[in-house]
Amino acid sequence: MPSPKGELSGKGCKSWLAVEGGIALMIAKHYLQLSDAMLVERLNTDWALQMFCGVPLKVYEKIKDSDLPGRWIKYLGQHLDIDKWQVHLASE
Numbered sequence: 001m002p003s004p005k006g007e008l009s010g011k012g013c014k015s016w017l018a019v020e021g022g023i024a025l026m027i028a029k030h031y032l033q034l035s036d037a038m039l040v041e042r043l044n045t046d047w048a049l050q051m052f053c054g055v056p057l058k059v060y061e062k063i064k065d066s067d068l069p070g071r072w073i074k075y076l077g078q079h080l081d082i083d084k085w086q087v088h089l090a091s092e
Contacts (some may be wrong), residue, residue: 001019002015003018013083017068018054021055022075024052024054025043025053026072028049036068036069036070037066040066044062044063046082051079
């Protein structure tokens with residue numbers, strides 16, 4: 001899967017998350033049953049969720065983009081081959 005290269009930050013800047021972190025964010029969204037805005041707020045305040053998604057924020061850093069999960073859903077939907085991924089996971 002190609003790296004997002006700034007297309008997911010909303011302003012063309014470097015993305016907060018790598019592809020693995022975006023997938024982890026979607027797993028966390030489903031598991032925690034949170035809206036996009038609530039998930040971003042939780043990501044800003046929960047160091048364990050930051051570690052799970054691979055985005056260790058500094059004390060003064062904060063993700064202000066509440067649409068970040070929505071853009072990751074769209075990006076993964078366009079680039080992730082679910083059938084191939086399921087076969088790979090089943091073989092592990």
